Structures are given as C-alpha cells and as structure tokens.
Amino acid sequence: xxxxxxxxxxxxxxxxxxxxxxxxxxxxxxxxxxxxxxxxxxxxxxxxxxxxxxxxxxxxxxxxxxxxxxxxxxxxxxxxxxxxxxxxxxxxxxxxxxxxxxxxxxxxxxxxxxxxxxxxxxxxxxxxxxxxxxxxxxxxxxxxxxxxxxxxxxxxxxxxxxxxxxxxxxxxxxxxxxxxxxxxxxxxxxxxxxxxxxxxxxxxxxxxxxxxxxxxxxxxxxxxxxxxxxxxxxxxxxxxxxxxxxxxxxxxxxxxxxxxxxxxxxxxxxxxxxxxxxxxxxxxxxxxxxxxxxxxxxxxxxxxxxxxxxxxxxxxxxxxxxxxxxxxxxxxxxxxxxxxxxxxxxxxxxxxxxxxxxxxxxxxxxxxxxxxxxxxxxxxxxxxxxxxxxx
Ligand SMILES: Nc1ncnc2c1ncn2[C@@H]1O[C@H](COP(=O)(O)OP(=O)(O)O)[C@@H](O)[C@H]1O
Ligand SMILES: [Mg+2]
Numbered sequence: 001x002x003x004x005x006x007x008x009x010x011x012x013x014x015x016x017x018x019x020x021x022x023x024x025x026x027x028x029x030x031x032x033x034x035x036x037x038x039x040x041x042x043x044x045x046x047x048x049x050x051x052x053x054x055x056x057x058x059x060x061x062x063x064x065x066x067x068x069x070x071x072x073x074x075x076x077x078x079x080x081x082x083x084x085x086x087x088x089x090x091x092x093x094x095x096x097x098x099x100x101x102x103x104x105x106x107x108x109x110x111x112x113x114x115x116x117x118x119x120x121x122x123x124x125x126x127x128x129x130x131x132x133x134x135x136x137x138x139x140x141x142x143x144x145x146x147x148x149x150x151x152x153x154x155x156x157x158x159x160x161x162x163x164x165x166x167x168x169x170x171x172x173x174x175x176x177x178x179x180x181x182x183x184x185x186x187x188x189x190x191x192x193x194x195x196x197x198x199x200x201x202x203x204x205x206x207x208x209x210x211x212x213x214x215x216x217x218x219x220x221x222x223x224x225x226x227x228x229x230x231x232x233x234x235x236x237x238x239x240x241x242x243x244x245x246x247x248x249x250x251x252x253x254x255x256x257x258x259x260x261x262x263x264x265x266x267x268x269x270x271x272x273x274x275x276x277x278x279x280x281x282x283x284x285x286x287x288x289x290x291x292x293x294x295x296x297x298x299x300x301x302x303x304x305x306x307x308x309x310x311x312x313x314x315x316x317x318x319x320x321x322x323x324x325x326x327x328x329x330x331x332x333x334x335x336x337x338x339x340x341x342x343x344x345x346x347x348x349x350x351x352x353x354x355x356x357x358x359x360x361x362x363x364x365x366x367x368x369x370x371x372x373x374x375x376x377x378x379x380x381x382x383x384x385x386x387x388x389x390x391x
Contacts, residue, residue, distance in 0.1 A: 006276030129164030
C-alpha cells in the first residue's frame with residue numbers, strides 16, 4: 001500500500017495556516033524539520049517565527065541564536081521575500097516572566113528566591129513542555145506572525161508535549177501539594193490512617209524543608225493567581241483551533257514509528273488536526289535497477305576475476321547491496337505504518353551526507369520536505385490532501 005504524499009508546501013504557504021507543531025520521538029529531526037519549514041515559509045513570502053527548543057549548537061549559531069534570550073531574532077535570509085525569525089525557548093525566563101507579570105515586585109522576588117521555585121522552574125519534568133505551550137500562546141496572542149512553527153521538547157515520548165502541561169497545571173494549582181500538606185491542617189484531621197502514613201513517607205523522602213518551601217511557594221502563588229491549570233487548558237485549546245496543524249516526525253525505525261503511531265491516534269482522539277508524517281533520514285539507493293541479491297552475486301563473480309580493480313568493484317557492489325537491503329527494510333516499516341494508518345499522508349526525507357547545521361543544509365532539507373526536489377510518485381497530482389477536520 002502506498003501512502004498519500006503530504007504537501008507541506010501547500011500547508012505552510014496557505015494563509016489560513018497559523019501554527020505548525022512538529023512532534024515526534026527524541027532525536028528524529030523535529031528541531032531540524034521545524035527550522036527547515038520556517039525557512040521555506042519565509043522564502044515563500046510569509047513572516048514566520050520558529051520557536052526552537054534546545055537546537056544543536058551549530059544550528060543555533062546559523063540561526064543567529066548565540067545565547068538564550070527568549071525573544072524572536074530576525075535571521076538574515078538573503079533574497080527571501082518573507083521574514084524568518086527564530087527563538088530558542090528559555091523555560092526559566094518564561095516562567096519568571098509569568099510570575100513577574102502576575103505579581104508585585106516584592107512578591108515576585110520572594111518566589112524567585114524560593115529554592116523549590118528554582119528547582120521547579122529549571123529542572124522539573126514537564127516544565128519545558130508547559131513553558132513551550134505558554135510561549136506559543138504568547139506568540140500567537142501578539143498577532144505579529146503569519147506563521148508560528150513550534151519545535152517540541154526532547155522528551156522520550158511525543159505525547160509528553162500534550163500531557164505534561166496539564167499535569168504541570170494540576171500540580172501547580174496545588175491539588176497534590178495541598179493533599180500532602182493536609183494532615184497538618186485543621187479540617188483534614190479525619191484523613192485516613194493510610195493517607196497519613198503515605199504523607200509521612202513522602203515528607204521523609206522530600207525532606208521537611210522542601211515541603212515547607214513548597215508550601216510557602218504555593219501559598220504565594222495562590223494569592224497571586226490560581227490559574228496555571230486554566231492557562232494550560234487555554235493553550236491546549238489553541239492547538240485545536242482551525243489554523244493549527246501537527247506534523248509528526250519519525251525516523252525509519254520501529255521505535256520512532258511506533259511512537260508516531262501512538263501520537264497519530266492521540267491527535268485523532270483529541271480532534272487535533274494532523275497534516276501528516278515525515279519519515280526523516282531514509283536511505284534510498286542510488287539506483288533500484290540492481291537488486292541486493294544480484295549485486296551480491298555480481299560481487300562474487302567480479303572477485304573471481306581477481307586483481308585490485310575487482311576488489312574495488314566488488315566493494316561498491318556490496319555497498320549497493322547493503323543500501324538496497326536497508327532501503328527495503330525502511331520501506332517495509334513505512335508500509336506497516338501506512339497499513340495501520342492509511343489516512344495519514346507521508347513525506348520521506350533522505351538522510352543528508354552530514355548534519356544539518358546551516359542555512360544551505362536547511363534549504364536542502366526544506367526542498368525535500370516541500371517537494372520542490374523530491375520525487376513525488378508519478379501520476380500523483382501535488383494537491384493539498386489533508387485529513388478532514390473533525391467537528
Ligand atoms: N535529513 C537529515 N539528514 C541528515 N541529518 C539530519 C537530518 N535530519 C536531522 N539530522 C540531524 O540529526 C540530528 C538530530 O536532529 P534534531 O532535529 O536535533 O532532532 P530532534 O529535535 O528530534 O531531537 C541533528 O544533528 C541533525 O542535524
Ligand atoms: Mg530537538
């Protein structure tokens with residue numbers, strides 16, 4: 001079964017498209033894909049900002065992101081009719097900004113000085129996802145951008161991007177913390193023996209000082225604004241609005257494609273719009289005219305003729321045989337995904353010779369993604385084929 005081709009050029013140039021979120025397992029190429037799509041959109045005339053998360057150093061440098069500054073910076077793209085802006089998420093700064101915006105300077109300082117806040121804002125699992133959504137909400141609210149491309153944090157599971165903000169919102173709204181503090185408070189003196197034991201163990205693990213810190217922090221937040229969960233919910237809703245599209249990225253590996261599969265199911269369950277799947281870093285053979293078996297056979301025959309040249313030719317034939325085998329394996333995995341999700345449009349992007357870390361590399365990748373150079377199956381019109389949006 002062959003997959004429907006995904007038309008990313010149509011997607012990113014459509015004025016109705018305002019947000020594109022690139023999701024997927026760790027290390028598959030989300031950051032690179034985000035930057036390449038943003039470049040393509042700027043070259044097509046749009047004013048675009050890419051919110052990157054933890055880009056590799058050389059890629060960050062080529063986008064002019066030499067330090068975390070949490071604000072979009074214009075990237076010079078000679079000859080582009082549009083504008084490319086890039087920023088790198090600074091989760092602690094984003095968190096600090098929220099606190100500062102909702103508090104008096106004194107109170108904000110109290111929170112900043114709190115050791116629990118310092119841990120929470122810089123290393124708590126879920127903070128990065130929460131702050132990525134928060135930043136997306138801010139960028140969207142500024143209405144300064146035709147298109148916002150969002151890279152997602154390097155979590156193990158792609159689903160974390162959708163789940164972590166809510167989890168974090170619930171946590172910050174204090175439900176769990178209040179429960180932990182409950183036995184010491186009046187009104188909760190009837191808490192069950194089991195719960196008391198549980199909470200004593202948690203206090204031991206976390207340490208009394210940390211619990212006092214948390215308590216002070218939550219008290220400060222409570223009086224400030226009680227709405228971390230509401231904020232998370234509001235941004236989550238943004239992802240379901242018309243104009244937002246998800247692009248799922250995977251490598252041609254079983255784990256990454258399984259992760260993509262979960263994510264696709266989840267998007268559909270949530271009524272979130274999926275543009276399609278990018279299978280990144282594939283290894284198409286130089287030619288498909290010679291099969292792996294025949295190349296192996298030919299290598300044997302050539303070797304029998306003897307001589308230095310024969311060794312060389314045989315080696316080349318063997319490399320070809322390996323490429324053919326790898327390509328077949330990758331195709332098999334992609335086909336398996338497509339039989340499970342026939343409705344999902346797919347675009348394959350071959351592995352570049354080296355890492356993608358400059359504008360030229362991004363441009364090549366963009367061409368593969370948008371189909372300017374890529375091999376669209378013959379006879380397939382390059383129309384915009386997107387799954388119907390669920391009501
Ligand atoms: N098509 C490609 N060809 C070659 N290298 C690639 C390609 N896509 C991504 N890379 C490289 O793979 C590495 C991981 O990519 P990255 O975008 O950082 O992944 P993620 O954001 O999903 O963790 C980077 O070094 C990047 O340059
Ligand atoms: Mg990344």
